[in-house]
Amino acid sequence: MAEWGDFEPERYELREPAPYRFEADRREFLALAGGGLLLFTTGASGQRPGGQGEADLSARLHMAADGTITVFTSKVEVGQGSRTQLTQAAAEELGISPEKIRLVMADTDLVPDDGGTAGSRTTPSTVPAVRRAAAAAKKILAATAANPKATMDQLRGAIPSDVVVKPAGDWQHLGKTLPKVDSRAIVTGAHKYPADITRPGMLYGKVLRAPVYNAKLEELDKAAASKLAGVVIVHDGEFAGCTAPTSWEAKKGIEALAAGAKYSRKPHVSSKKLFEHLKATARTGSAAGRGSGPERTKGDASAAMASAANTLKASFEVAYVQHAPMEPRAAVAEWEGDKLTVWTGTQMPHRVRQQLAEAFRVPQEKVRVMVPDTGGGFGGKHTGETAIEAARLAKAAGKPVSLRWTRAEEFAWAYFRPAGLFEIQAGFDGNGKLTAWDYTNYNAGGAGLDTPYAVANSRIRFLYTDSPLREGSYRGIAATANNFARELFMDELAEAAKMDPLRFRLLNLDNPRLRAVLESAAERFRFAERWKSRKAGTGVGIACGTEKGSYIACCAEVGIREGEIEVREVTQVFECGAIQNPRNLRAQVDGCLIQGLGAALWEEAIFEDGKLMNGRFASYRVPRMSDVPKLDTHLLDRRDLTSAGAGETPIIAIAPAVAAAVHHAGYARVRSMPVRLAGA
């Protein structure tokens, strides 16, 4: 995971201190029945060693006597389609029907550690790893077809380094739509999400939350709660919670505990003062706390700025937003002696295993984390707090415990996408060519920090600050914020250079793949014409961007009526190399765009006096069916190029395109996300 930690410094959640420090073990374990292997039913080899990946073919693949192939990966399915895509990848190289393939995902006892499900890495890393293993297995199968024992023996060896996978031109399964694996279970309600896991004798848990941010539990009067039948109270340092036979009774227990809880408080910045606060607490220089973020320089930005024919300066703000996946965080924990098993919705099973081992002072081998396919993540489920909480409650109760965060908890206590402040200055010559670029990002993060436009002299930096809210990864992470500020500033520069926004971009853009999507989107939308023929109350905007090896461009038309922005029409063109599953890709690209509309127009964490003021769907507006614009999504299939991940980048162009369209409709330049309307 450090592999992308290097260039995405905003994965704040991975650097958080342990959520709880529990008192030393009181050794009150109960011997519990049950457990056992949930999924591994081939009966051949029992427990599998995790963490071997490439080195050992059998860690990746298993063949049952009936020819069923089981593929093992630590990747999770959170709706992005990895289960189906990896099934296709294995089918492709094995040359067998996808129905013969089962995937065991994210069970730390059984799977190799492929890293977490983050950074759009499944397509460029895990798909190739599965394909190499499958291709190697195919060779072995062909050579030992008559002798299953010989097959298994050979599968136990390493994957040869010279194994070749099929070129895109020969694909039979990849490149085509494979219907979603498990779709029948989804439509019948049989699909088990983390919140749906039940265990014999299982209780329901709840955790006591502080009423405000920056509060510390100092005293807890448990008398009232302990009178409630069936309620078991746990109070361990700053952690307090309870279990009961139903969530209803657990909720009553927590209400009783809350009435007897006393907190000390420290002041907490309000969202009104947020951007001043970020600027005031920015850390520069390596002496600063977490250290400073990346700073990249090219040529001499300050000299070029001083000598530029024209310069322009502006600043932009991006609010905190919440992922709000439909399934809030959930975990079921079960102890058998000192062995802990947890089912939870996390994108990082091995990391959560480590967190659990640390929290309970047990060796990692004693902890098993399983991730049932989960109801949405969007980068918001990288941490193990819910698993730890459930395990602490289960330990006290001596029974398995299911803990499901409420929506209110998910809004207030899950980590947010970082807010950001951006200060940009640029210089350009008499022809509109950029000559100097000075860019500072406070807090939002490093993904998408560099400009894709050609400029000889630049200083680009990212500064850490003291974030008042818990923050971390999000689909597309900082690329969305960086692209928002940068693309809107490009529009301002175009105006200063007296050019239309498309021409100005193309003049300053060399990257052929980004040019291709931009030109294609502009043409399909007839951007240049529509930009010239301005209609009252209506505007069009364009934006593009690249991140993690894929390319997106968007054109949007907005209409504004009675102070409401309506996004009426969007054309988007996306390119991520060779397309592996067209229908799933379209779902990701459209889903990104529509999700991105929410943050562009409405989503924003509002907090005051340590309280999140809009932590409910009633007050935190997310996209609904009626918000979907007329949509023209065009996917460029580049069979000649390596496939890149696609679940994130398509979110980065919609906000600036919409914001530009708002200005084009006759309103003031937009410099904040979410967009606020102001007179011209």
Added chain:
Amino acid sequence: MRTKITLLVNGARREVQTDPERPLLEVLREDLQLTGTKYGCGEGQCRACTVLLDGKAVTSCMTPVRTAAGKQITTIEGLAQNGKLHRVQEAFQEAEAMQCGYCVPGMVLTTAGLLKNTPRPTEAQIVAALNGNLCRCCGYPSIVAAVRLAAREQSNG
């Protein structure tokens, strides 16, 4: 206080001992192990918890269990008949109107409720009926396509 309540769930009589004020959602999930009905907000704002009560789509998180007594409750598990999927389920599968799928049970039941009373809904009626159902994967385009498909199959068949 626990009371005995008789529920008619998916055609079967089920008895539960429960606080009558408890949300039907919780009773379905925790007492009857019908976990296909999902929690998304617990306050009527997302409709992940939709079930049919006497054929009408309601939010089970906002339905105290006592008010469901004696009514026909249909959950997502009860929609298919003898292993044959309901046409709305088929349409969601065929249009692949799902990413994580967590909102799908609520979407399917809301659609089933809609088509019962409005067999040939207009685009505007579809949006009006489903606008309260949140999908954070934002798969709305394929969800609309699935509803259209289900409506078409219904009027053909």
